Amino acid sequence: MAANGQIKIFTLKIDGKDVSARSDQTVLQVCRENEFFIPTLCHLEGLSNIGACRLCMVEVAGQRKLLPACTTMVSEAMEVTTTNDKLAHYRKMTLELIFSERNHTCSVCVSNNHCELQFLSQKLGINHIRVPYRFPKFAVDASHPYFILDHNRCILCTRCVRVCDEIEGAHVWDVSGRGIQAKVITELNQPWGSADTCTQCGKCVNVCPVGALSEKGRSVAENTKRSGFLPYLTARRKEKI
Amino acid sequence: MTLEELQEIKAGEELARSQKKKSIHVCVAAGCMSQNAEAVLNTIEGQLKEKGLAKEIDVKGVGCMGLCAAGPLVSIEPENRMFQEINPANAFLVTDNLEKGKKTTNDLASDSPFFKRQYKIVTENCGVINPERIEEYIAFDGYLGLYTVLHDLDQNEVVQNLIKSGLRGRGGGGYPTGLKWSTVAKAVGSKKYVICNADEGDPGAFMDRSVLESDPHRILEGMAIAAYAIGADEGFIYVRAEYPLAISRLKVAIKQAERKGLLGNNIFGTTFNFTISIRLGAGAFVCGEETALIASIEGGRGTPRPRPPYPAESGLWGKPTLINNVETFANIAPIIRKGADWYASIGTETSKGTKVFALAGQVVNTGLIEVPMGMSLREIIFDIGGGIPGGRKFKAVQTGGPSGGCIPEEFLDIKVDYESLTKLGSIMGSGGMIVMDENSNMVDVARYFMEFCMSESCGKCVPCRVGTAQIYDILTKFAERRATEADLTLLEELCDVVRNTSLCGLGQSSPNPVLSTLKYFKHEYMERIQAEVNQE
Ligand SMILES: Cc1cc2nc3c(=O)[nH]c(=O)nc-3n(C[C@H](O)[C@H](O)[C@H](O)COP(=O)(O)O)c2cc1C
Ligand code: SF4
Ligand code: SF4
Ligand code: FES
Numbered sequence: 001m002a003a004n005g006q007i008k009i010f011t012l013k014i015d016g017k018d019v020s021a022r023s024d025q026t027v028l029q030v031c032r033e034n035e036f037f038i039p040t041l042c043h044l045e046g047l048s049n050i051g052a053c054r055l056c057m058v059e060v061a062g063q064r065k066l067l068p069a070c071t072t073m074v075s076e077a078m079e080v081t082t083t084n085d086k087l088a089h090y091r092k093m094t095l096e097l098i099f100s101e102r103n104h105t106c107s108v109c110v111s112n113n114h115c116e117l118q119f120l121s122q123k124l125g126i127n128h129i130r131v132p133y134r135f136p137k138f139a140v141d142a143s144h145p146y147f148i149l150d151h152n153r154c155i156l157c158t159r160c161v162r163v164c165d166e167i168e169g170a171h172v173w174d175v176s177g178r179g180i181q182a183k184v185i186t187e188l189n190q191p192w193g194s195a196d197t198c199t200q201c202g203k204c205v206n207v208c209p210v211g212a213l214s215e216k217g218r219s220v221a222e223n224t225k226r227s228g229f230l231p232y233l234t235a236r237r238k239e240k241i
Numbered sequence: 242m243t244l245e246e247l248q249e250i251k252a253g254e255e256l257a258r259s260q261k262k263k264s265i266h267v268c269v270a271a272g273c274m275s276q277n278a279e280a281v282l283n284t285i286e287g288q289l290k291e292k293g294l295a296k297e298i299d300v301k302g303v304g305c306m307g308l309c310a311a312g313p314l315v316s317i318e319p320e321n322r323m324f325q326e327i328n329p330a331n332a333f334l335v336t337d338n339l340e341k342g343k344k345t346t347n348d349l350a351s352d353s354p355f356f357k358r359q360y361k362i363v364t365e366n367c368g369v370i371n372p373e374r375i376e377e378y379i380a381f382d383g384y385l386g387l388y389t390v391l392h393d394l395d396q397n398e399v400v401q402n403l404i405k406s407g408l409r410g411r412g413g414g415g416y417p418t419g420l421k422w423s424t425v426a427k428a429v430g431s432k433k434y435v436i437c438n439a440d441e442g443d444p445g446a447f448m449d450r451s452v453l454e455s456d457p458h459r460i461l462e463g464m465a466i467a468a469y470a471i472g473a474d475e476g477f478i479y480v481r482a483e484y485p486l487a488i489s490r491l492k493v494a495i496k497q498a499e500r501k502g503l504l505g506n507n508i509f510g511t512t513f514n515f516t517i518s519i520r521l522g523a524g525a526f527v528c529g530e531e532t533a534l535i536a537s538i539e540g541g542r543g544t545p546r547p548r549p550p551y552p553a554e555s556g557l558w559g560k561p562t563l564i565n566n567v568e569t570f571a572n573i574a575p576i577i578r579k580g581a582d583w584y585a586s587i588g589t590e591t592s593k594g595t596k597v598f599a600l601a602g603q604v605v606n607t608g609l610i611e612v613p614m615g616m617s618l619r620e621i622i623f624d625i626g627g628g629i630p631g632g633r634k635f636k637a638v639q640t641g642g643p644s645g646g647c648i649p650e651e652f653l654d655i656k657v658d659y660e661s662l663t664k665l666g667s668i669m670g671s672g673g674m675i676v677m678d679e680n681s682n683m684v685d686v687a688r689y690f691m692e693f694c695m696s697e698s699c700g701k702c703v704p705c706r707v708g709t710a711q712i713y714d715i716l717t718k719f720a721e722r723r724a725t726e727a728d729l730t731l732l733e734e735l736c737d738v739v740r741n742t743s744l745c746g747l748g749q750s751s752p753n754p755v756l757s758t759l760k761y762f763k764h765e766y767m768e769r770i771q772a773e774v775n776q777e
Contacts, residue, residue, distance in 0.1 A: 051547040052702050054742045065749075066741055071547040093738045097707040130731060131711055156700065175542065175700070178525065180710040182700030 012078040021074040028056055028069035036082045039091055039120045041098075041209055042157040043070040046230030047166060053098075053157060055091055055120070058082050066090075088124070093131075095121055100131040101180070102138060103152040104210075110223035111211030117155060138183070143193030146216055147205050151183055154212035160184060160204035167233060172198045242502040242509055244388055247379060254380035261299040263339060264318045265289075267327075268368060269302035270454045271447075271486050272309035272608075277328060278302070281313050284329040288336040298339065304455015306368035308355060309608040316351070316368070323349040354624045355606045360587070360613045362595050363571040367455035367609075372490050375497040378458040384503055386577035387462050390469055391511045399470040400426055403573075405581035407593030412438055412529075412566030413644065413670050413746070415592070415659040421563065424553040425471040428561030433473040435464050436557065436564040438534060439480040439487070442526035443642030444693060446673040448597040449567035451609050453480070453487035456571070457494035461504065461517060463570030466577060468515045471563050476517040479534050481524055491519055526643075526697035530745050531556075531564045533699065544699045545745035566671070568597055588614035592658035592669075602639075602675040605630050612657075619653040622676055634679040637761070641670025643690045643697075644750035646757025647683060666757040668750070683762040684769060687755045688716040694751035705748025708739035712755065719769045726770060733759070 008023040014036055021030040026049065031038050041053040051068040058069045061079035066087070069080075081087070098104075098117065106112050138151035161173040161184065172195050176185045186192040205213040207227050214223040258264070267273075267282040282302055289295045306314045311325035315335050324335055324347045334345045361367075370377035378384070390399050404419030425433060437460060441449040453460060464476045480488055495517055498504040506514045520538050522528045528543040535557050537543035556562025572594060576584045585593050592614040598621065601607050605627030612621060618638055622628070629635050637647040646667030648655075655661050659669050677686065695709040715732045718724040736752035743749045759766060 050701070051744055054702050054704055054744065057742055068547060068744075073549075090738055090742050093734065094703050094742065097703055097711065097738075100711065101703075101707045131735070132714065134710070134714075155703075156706070177700065178527075179695055179698035179700045179706055182706065 008076075010074055010076045010078070012074055012076070012080065014080045015082055023074065025074050026070060027058060027060075027067075027072045027074055027078075027080055030074055031058075031069060031080070031082055037123075038069050038082055039124065040070060041116060041120070041155060042159065044159050044163075044207055044227060044230060046234040047159060047162045047207075050158065050162075053155075054094055057087060057090060059084070059087065092124055092126055095124060095126055096129045096131045098155050099126075099129050100133050102134075102136060102154065108220055109153060109211040110214045110218050110220060111153070111225075112221040114221070114224050115211060116209035134180075141186075141192050142216070143191035144195075144198070144200075144216075145193065146200060147192070147202065148214050148216055149184075149186070149192055150212050150214070152212075153210050154184060155210055156182060156184065157209060158184070159207040159209065160213060163203045163207045163230070167230065168199060168201050168203050170197050170199050170201075173204065242384075244392075244509075247384060247388065250376050250379045251382075254376050258299070258380075262297040264299040264301065265335060266301060266303045266306075266316045266318060266368065268304070268306045268312060268314045270305035270309075270367075270451055271484075272305065273312035273314060274486065276313050278313040280329045281315065281327050281332055284332040285315070285336055288333060292336065294336075294339075301371045302373075303369060304367040304372050305364070305451040305609055307359070307364070307609045308349070308606060310606070311349060311608075314349070314368075321351045323351040325349040355608075355610070355627065358616075358620065358625050359611050360595050361611050362575050362584075362587075363452060363459075363568055363597050364455070364609070364611045365575070366459065367451065370456065372455050372457055373493050375458055375494065375501060375503075378456065382578055383458050383574070384462055386574035387465050387469075387503065388509050389577055390466050391509045391513055396426060396470050396472065399466065399577075402576065402581045403470070406576045406584040407581075407588070408569065408572055408576065408584065409592060409659065410566055411568035411572075411596070411671065413641075413668070415669060418565065418569055421553060421565070422467065422470050424551075425473075425561050425563040428554055430561050432475075432560045433471055434557045434560055434562045435468045435471070435473045435476040436531075436534070436538070436552075436562060437464055437476070437478040437567060437570055438529060438531065438564055439478055439484070439567045440522045440526075440529035440534060441481060441484075441567070441671065442524075442529045442697070443644075443671050443673050445601050445675060446599050446642060446671050448599055448609060448672045450484050450487050452567055452571050452597075453484065454490055457487075457490045458498065459574060460491075460567060460570050461494055461498050463573035464517060465504065465508070465515050466573050467563055467565065467570070469513055471561075473563065474514045474516070476515060477520050477538055477557070478517060479520045479522055479528075479538060482521040483524055488519060488521070495519070525699070526693075527699045527745070527747050530747060533745070534564070535562065544701045545747075547744060568672070589656060589658040591660050596657070596669065596672060598672045598674045600626050600674050600676070603629055603633070603678040603681070604676040614658045615656045617654050617656055618648065621657070621674070622653070626676065629676070629678050635676070636679050636681055637677045637683065637686075639667075639675040639677065639686065639754070640673065641668035641750075641753070642673040643693045644668055644746065644753055645670045645673070646753045647677070647686060647761065648757070649761040666760055667753065683758040683765045684716060684719045687758045688713065688720055690754040691716055691751065694747060698747060698751075699745075702742075702744040702748060704739045705743040705745075705751065708735055708743070709748070709751055711735055712739065712752070716755070719766055722769050722771065724766075724770050729766060729770065 039055040049070040051071040056069040057066040059081040141149040165171040187195045408418040409415040533543040552562040
C-alpha cells in the first residue's frame, strides 16, 4: 500500500496483457476486473485476505516463489502469469488434498450444486482423486436453533471466523487445534446453540463456500447461499464513516 | 553508568580474582543441572570449608562447557583441568586434587580435539562466567560494545559495521543481518521494536538455550546495540516456556542491567532509552516463525501470515520491527568490540564467523560446539565429535532439523556454510546436527521428521495441513513395506506441491528430509516397495 494514503496508478502485465491498477489493489482484484480466471476459496470480497487455501497462487516475474494473488499487492511493471501447466497442476493437487481431508460426499450434501468446491473442481477438470481419502470421524453440531455445523464438510477457509469477527463484530468463531487436527469452534469450544455471543444473523452460513454451515430444514442440494451481500455491506459502511 | 564505572567494576573483579589461588567452575546449565550439578556445587563448597580452603579457592556456578553428555562437568582454573561425571559422592576427586599432578578416573582431557578445535565467539563466556552476576560479564568487556556505539558511532556506522562483518542470521534463513538492520533503520515510523527470537523449537537443538543460560547479558547488549542502530526503544525476548532456567536467568540479568543503568532511560548518559520485556511461548514450533511469533506477542493465535509485508516494514502492532535470533544477537558485541574486519576474516567467502552446533546422535562426543564456518563435516564429526561409537560405520548426518536434509558420506569433506549445505539439499538451519550410523534406516528418519512437521503444522494453509499428513501416511506405508510404485510417484508429487505452495517456511521446508533421503538413499525406499508389485 502506498505510504501516506497516496494512491498511485500502476501499469502491469497479466498473462502478457497490459492492464492498469490502483496501488491499493491486490493482484487478484486486478485479475478479476480484467476477467482473468483465478480459483479462490478462502478469499471473499469484503473480508480480510489470509492466503490460506493456496489456490490463487500465481507466478510473478523476478520472484523465486509463487505468490498468492489474494494477498499480493500490485506494483509498477509487475508481470503476472495466472495460468500455466505447473500452476494448473498445483491447483488440482490442492483441491485433491481438500477433498481427501474430510468427508465430502457431494451426492448427499445440502450444498450439492451450490458448492464452490464442487464448482472449482468441475472448472479445473478434476475427475478423480489420487490422494487417499482420510475418512476422519467428525461430529455434526445441530444445537443451534436455526443452523447446522457439519465438520465433515468444512475446508477450514475461516470465512465464517472472519465474517463474524470483522463484519458482525460478534467473534463467535475461532480455530482450535493444530495441523490436521484443526477445526472451527464456537465460543470456547462450546456447542453453537449455547453460544451467547451468537446474534443468529446467519452471515457465517451465507459465506461458507461448502456444505459445512447450513440452515436447518434444508435437504440435499437445497442449501443456497447469498454471499453477495458482503461487498455491498462493506461499501455502505465505508460511505457512512 | 559511565565508562569509568564500567572499568572500575572490571578492575574490582580482577582484583578479587587475583586474591584467590584458584577457582573451581561447576557447570550449572540445564544439562548438568538436570544431573544434580547444584548438589555438586554445594558439596564442593562444603569440602573446601572443611579443608579451610574457602578463602583461597573460589567456587562458582558457570554456564555450559559443551560436553553435556559427560556432565556434570567441573573445572579447576586457571589451569583448565577438567573433570567429567562429578556427583556429590565423587566430588572429593576435585577437592583432593587441587594441586597439579595426580590423574583421577574422572579427569577429562581439556586439550582434546573436542575443546581445542573449537573457536568460541558466541560461547566465549560459556563455562567461564557466573551467568547470574553482571559484574563477571563486565569483567570480560561486557557492555563495552554498547558504550562504544553510543559514544563513538552514529546509527549508520553501526549498520555499516554489521554489513562489513558479513554476519548472517543464525535462526535458519541466513539472511544478511546488516541488510536487515539497514532496512528497519530506514523504515518510516517513530515507533520501532526489536525482538529476540528465543523460541528454539527444532527437536534436539539447544544452542540458544545454552547461550541464554550461560551468558544472558550478551543478548541484552546485542539487542541494545540493535535498538540504537535502528531507532527502537522497546524490545521483547520471546522464549519458550519450556526453558525455565533461561527465563529466570534472563529476568535476573534484565533486573541487574536496569539497576546499573544499562537498560532504561539515558543509557551511558546519552539520550538513548531502551527497555526489554520477556514474552513466553507455549511451545508451538511454528511460533518461531517470525510472523507467527509477532501474532503471538500481540496476543493472537500463533499462525504465520503471508510476507510481504515483512516485519521490517510492518511487524509488531504494525510497526517496523527487527527480529533476530539469539545466536545472531550474541555475535553483535564482539563484532563491535573487535571490529568488522576481524569478524569477516573468519569463515568462508559467503558465510562469516562461527556457528554453534548441537552435536547429537551416533557420535562419541555429544554436546554443544562452536566452530568457524568452513570447517568440514568430517572434522566436525570425526575430530571434534570423536567419530562413531562402537566401531560402526558412518552413514549420514542430518543438519537443519525438520527443515533440513541428510547428507551421505561422499560429501563429508564439504566445507560447512550456508551455500554448501543448501546445494546438498539440506540447510544450515539453526544448528542441529544428528549423526547416523549404518544401523539407521533413512525412511524412518524421514518419517520421524515428517511426523514432527505434521503435528507442528499450524493448520492454516491446505498444502501443509493436509499435505504433511498425506506424506506421513505414505511414509508409514513404506516403513511397513506396504508401499507401491504409485505411492512413490505420489510421494514425490506431494513433496513438490507442499514445498512450492505452502504459506510459511514450516510447510515449504518440510519435504526436505524426504527429498534428501530420496536423493541419496532411494534404494531404501525401493527395498520397501511391496515385493509382488516389484516383480510385476
Ligand atoms: C517454522 C519455523 C520455525 C522457526 N523457528 C525459529 C526459532 O525457533 N528461532 C529462530 O531464531 N528463528 C526461527 N525461525 C526463523 C524466523 O522466522 C526468523 O527468520 C529468524 O528469527 C530471523 O532471525 P535471524 O535473521 O537472526 O536468523 C523459524 C522459521 C520457521 C519457518
Ligand atoms: S465452516 Fe464453512 S466457512 Fe467456516 S471454515 Fe469451515 S468451510 Fe469455511
Ligand atoms: S505452511 Fe504449515 S505452519 Fe505454515 S502457515 Fe501453512 S499450515 Fe501453517
Ligand atoms: S484465495 Fe488466495 S490463498 Fe485462498
